Amino acid sequence: MSNHFGPEYVRAIAPYQAGKPISEVAREFGLDESKIIKLASNENPLGIPESARQAMLDAVSDISRYPDANGFDLKAAISEKYSVPQDWITLGNGSNDILELAAHALVQPGQTVVFSQYSFIVYALATQAVGGRGIAVSAKDYGHDLKAMRQAIADDTRLVFIANPNNPTGTFLSPEDIVAFMQSVPPHVVVAIDEAYNEYLDPGLQYDSTDWVRQFPNLLVSRTFSKAYGLAGLRVGFALAQPALTDILNRIRQPFNVNSLAQVAAVAALNDREFLSRSAKLNADGYRQLTRAFDELGLDYVPSYGNFVLVKVGDDNGAGARVNQALLKQGIIVRPVAGYGLPQWLRISIGLPDENAAFIEALKKVLG
Numbered sequence: 001m002s003n004h005f006g007p008e009y010v011r012a013i014a015p016y017q018a019g020k021p022i023s024e025v026a027r028e029f030g031l032d033e034s035k036i037i038k039l040a041s042n043e044n045p046l047g048i049p050e051s052a053r054q055a056m057l058d059a060v061s062d063i064s065r066y067p068d069a070n071g072f073d074l075k076a077a078i079s080e081k082y083s084v085p086q087d088w089i090t091l092g093n094g095s096n097d098i099l100e101l102a103a104h105a106l107v108q109p110g111q112t113v114v115f116s117q118y119s120f121i122v123y124a125l126a127t128q129a130v131g132g133r134g135i136a137v138s139a140k141d142y143g144h145d146l147k148a149m150r151q152a153i154a155d156d157t158r159l160v161f162i163a164n165p166n167n168p169t170g171t172f173l174s175p176e177d178i179v180a181f182m183q184s185v186p187p188h189v190v191v192a193i194d195e196a197y198n199e200y201l202d203p204g205l206q207y208d209s210t211d212w213v214r215q216f217p218n219l220l221v222s223r224t225f226s227k228a229y230g231l232a233g234l235r236v237g238f239a240l241a242q243p244a245l246t247d248i249l250n251r252i253r254q255p256f257n258v259n260s261l262a263q264v265a266a267v268a269a270l271n272d273r274e275f276l277s278r279s280a281k282l283n284a285d286g287y288r289q290l291t292r293a294f295d296e297l298g299l300d301y302v303p304s305y306g307n308f309v310l311v312k313v314g315d316d317n318g319a320g321a322r323v324n325q326a327l328l329k330q331g332i333i334v335r336p337v338a339g340y341g342l343p344q345w346l347r348i349s350i351g352l353p354d355e356n357a358a359f360i361e362a363l364k365k366v367l368g
């Protein structure tokens with residue numbers, strides 16, 4: 001389709017490919033919706049926390065009113081949990097919103113943004129949407145090569161995106177490496193560390209990035225309620241950064257970017273330690289279940305620190321698409337990652353034990 005609307009850099013964007021919805025697969029393959037298993041969007045297989053459901057029910061009757069534009073209660077809860085002042089917090093319509101706010105607030109057309117090959121595709125999209133030029137630095141062992149990323153920072157670089165853990169590869173950067181990187185980055189370059197999967201890290205691997213936010217005025221840390229907190233459909237996330245950077249993001253934020261149900265649900269979820277630890281435990285067990293099966297089948301996978309695993313399903317560049325199609329026919333939705341330059345691989349979100357088992361059975365059948 002030829003199109004003459006908008007700037008060339010917007011026309012050049014390849015739109016984000018979301019995981020296929022269950023209803024679409026049911027229609028396309030003539031399957032019963034209730035039998036379809038979706039392991040495609042790194043959602044929480046436990047569903048939503050009961051505490052969040054109740055909070056939303058209580059708040060529904062106020063839905064005729066606009067939400068609190070400043071998200072006072074949610075910011076207070078975040079402030080308490082992370083011991084940061086409220087003017088260090090930006091709320092987002094999902095953490096995706098935060099990533100886009102950063103690009104819009106900080107990058108002018110023609111300036112550069114550094115991120116890693118195989119890192120979350122929204123970094124490239126958000127960069128392109130503002131006319132920035134993305135510098136995708138070659139990955140090392142499917143993860144970020146921070147030394148090479150430091151070298152890639154140019155005079156006109158305004159923003160660096162780092163995902164830790166990374167999606168879709170699941171790789172993890174040690175706190176020591178991140179601190180060394182932060183110390184080497186020029187102070188006018190903002191580093192956004194995207195910690196969407198942080199809550200899945202083993203307690204032994206958890207680090208305190210708020211300490212770094214206190215130390216580095218050019219650091220922004222983003223978090224989400226979409227993964228371990230189980231609220232993906234509500235769209236709520238947040239950023240922590242010192243006041244100067246937070247102020248810049250807030251200037252271009254839509255006033256009502258986080259709806260009122262999302263705000264109350266997020267407060268409840270944030271304080272629901274039991275749900276969070278259940279999510280993490282289920283995930284750790286599911287990871288062992290999936291990777292044991294991959295080992296038995298002799299399939300390579302990238303060790304993952306998130307709620308998903310990247311697995312290599314063949315040696316030819318049609319393998320990911322072929323196996324994906326065959327799984328869809330059996331009612332299993334996973335995520336092809338050819339768009340990330342990984343056509344031999346599929347990304348499998350970790351589900352409930354039965355869902356993982358059904359996927360493994362289907363995969364065995366497909367691979368013969």
Ligand SMILES: Cc1ncc(COP(=O)(O)O)c(C=O)c1O
Pocket residue numbers: 041042093094095096097120163165166167194196223224225226232235236237
């Ligand atoms: C690394 C990473 N960052 C951010 C997001 C955005 O999530 P949300 O906008 O739901 O917070 C995702 C979602 O898959 C992700 O994988």
